[in-house]
Amino acid sequence: MHPAFSVLIFTVTSGAGYGLFALMVLAQLAGLNALQDSTLLLSGAVLALLMITIGLLSSTLHLANPKNAWRSFARFRTSWLSREAVFAVLFYPVALLYLFGIYAQGSELSSLYSACGVVAALLAMVTLFCTSMIYASLKTIRQWCTALTPLNYLSMGLMSGALCLATLQALLQDGLSPVLRSAGLGLIALGAVVKLIYLFWIGKPAGATIKTATGFTQASVRLLDAGHSAGTFLTNEFGYTVAANKLLRLRFAMVALAFVVPFLLLMQGHAAATVLAALLALAGLLVERWLFFAEARHVVRLYHGDQRT
Amino acid sequence: MAKLGLVVDLDTCVGCHGCATACKQWNTSGTIGPLSDKDPYGRDPSGTWLNRVRTYEVGDTPNSKTVHMPMSCMHCEDAACVTVCPTGASYKRKEDGIVLVDQDKCMGCNLCSWACPYGARELDPQAGTMKKCTLCVDRIYDEKLPQAERQPACVLTCPTSSRVFGDFDDPNSDVSRLTRERGGQQLMPELGYNPVNTYLPPRNKKVVESYQIKPSLGATLKQWVNKVITR
Structure with missing residues (x-):
């Protein structure tokens, strides 16, 4: 699949924003000492909303006809993209109420504003889940059509959100809170495990072949002529191919940038190391998302001569 | 209620691309037109x-056959492209099963083209909306046309009559009969979209040897000797 840069930016930044928001509310309501600080809560909520907004705006850039984007709420009953849009919009008023609560009452929130926080955190996770289900519901792309896809999006969102929260906390207060540090380390480890399982899983051959695509299941089938003399929408969108050795190098870069180096940096616990860990992890997740697209092979490729997906 | 669709005969299709060209010609001025081209006379044209139409070699020589496979929308009974569409632009008509895109509602997110396994949907770069086969919905119901011409443009133009249009819900229609008698099959049925269009596999024919070498007198004698004497 052709990796559209706007979609990579959208899923990584809004994922981190939703993760940051959900974790922050959870930690604050659970009574974590470091988070009973209205400055930290305010800046956390503002940063999360900023990241989510940038992501959502970026997502409209890949639309060929954005003037009809408002119509995307119409098919809530069947379309995951529609559900994502609805929940993303529902998130805003509730999250803004929570933000207002912190602004007005500090960290000692009344139950109404606390409830807003919980609902907003839930909506954040639901929106992230809907985003992942857009990909996981496509039977045409076996690398996406798996329960590992939502697991992947949720764990990466929480991981990058935890690193953003740790960064803010370490910068605004003196030193990184040990609880946030271990939460960050745990989520990085979880993200790495999920990603490694995914990489092993997509390596196994499965799914449709050129034989089932053409209906000639008893014989060998080879493409003689693709029928077009220049690139088409189909070759641009689905024909995206990257050399195997480049993919392998990028896989190593992703594991190092997104998981290994941030883990080691977060172990140090200094504020500067935490900032660096968060930035590197976000860069690593951009590579991760790029690979998520580049390694996905749509079944239309079978009609263009691929023997299997 | 009807289930309109096409039957494509892979035995007789000669791969002339006439259906593709007639389709482009009719539909570029049809209800969803125009079908725009990008840089049509330039270095890197696209449209x-x-x-x-794609061409495959099936089997190994001498038991091989060149198969031309024209592909357009299969008007699936469980059309995933309609399920994933967020705006409601994609819809499947109840009365005849034709899958259409409302050009006024489409936002060009490409998701339906991702959901389609047959590559039937293409984004029009100029309009910014998704275009797909309409089964010539603006021809087949046109009462101003003679009855014989109320068929999709691809079917009318096919010089070998390899494309047949009809109602799969009617067991006595040409499409139902052909599918039944010639073992018409769906493409990629394992995805479960239940495509309506069927493809008739090529008939099994005897392999015809193109030429035979007549051995010389000496070679024939050698063969006889070889048959008698074992080494």
Whole structure:
């Protein structure tokens, strides 16, 4: 699949924003000492909303006809993209109420504003889940059509959100809170495990072949002529191919940038190391998302001569 | 209620691309038109087509056959492209099963083209909306046309009559009969979209040797000797 840069930016930044928001509310309501600080809560909520907004705006850039984007709420009953849009919009008023609560009452929130926080955190996770289900519901792309896809999006969102929260906390207060540090380390480890399982899983051959695509299941089938003399929408969108050795190098870069180096940096616990860990992890997740697209092979490729997906 | 669709005969299709060209010609001025081209006379042309023909070699020589496979929308009974559409632009008509895109509602997110396994949907770069086969919905119901011409443009133009249009819900229609008698099959049925269009596999024919070498007198004698004497 052709990796559209706007979609990579959208899923990584809004994922981190939703993760940051959900974790922050959870930690604050659970009574974590470091988070009973209205400055930290305010800046956390503002940063999360900023990241989510940038992501959502970026997502409209890949639309060929954005003037009809408002119509995307119409098919809530069947379309995951529609559900994502609805929940993303529902998130805003509730999250803004929570933000207002912190602004007005500090960290000692009344139950109404606390409830807003919980609902907003839930909506954040639901929106992230809907985003992942857009990909996981496509039977045409076996690398996406798996329960590992939502697991992947949720764990990466929480991981990058935890690193953003740790960064803010370490910068605004003196030193990184040990609880946030271990939460960050745990989520990085979880993200790495999920990603490694995914990489092993997509390596196994499965799914449709050129034989089932053409209906000639008893014989060998080879493409003689693709029928077009220049690139088409189909070759641009689905024909995206990257050399195997480049993919392998990028896989190593992703594991190092997104998981290994941030883990080691977060172990140090200094504020500067935490900032660096968060930035590197976000860069690593951009590579991760790029690979998520580049390694996905749509079944239309079978009609263009691929023997299997 | 009807289930309109096409039967494509892979035995007789000669791969002339006439269906694709007739489709482009009719539909570029049809209800969803125009079907725009990008840089049509330039170095890197690209354009929107609703029908594409690909050619495969099936089997190994001498038991091989060149198969031309024209593909357009299969008007699936469980059309995933309609399920994933967020705006409601994609819809499947109850009365005849034709899958259409409302050009006024489409936002060009490409998701339906991702959900389609057959490559039937193409984004029009100029309109910014998704284009697909309409089964010539603006021809087949046109009462101003003679009855014989109320068929999709691809079917009318096919010089070998390899494309047949009809109602799969009617067991006595040409499409139902052909599918039944010739073992018409769906493409990629394992995805479960239940495509309506069927493809008739090539008939099994005897392999015809193109030429035979007549051995010389000496070679024939050698063969006889070889048959008698074992080494």
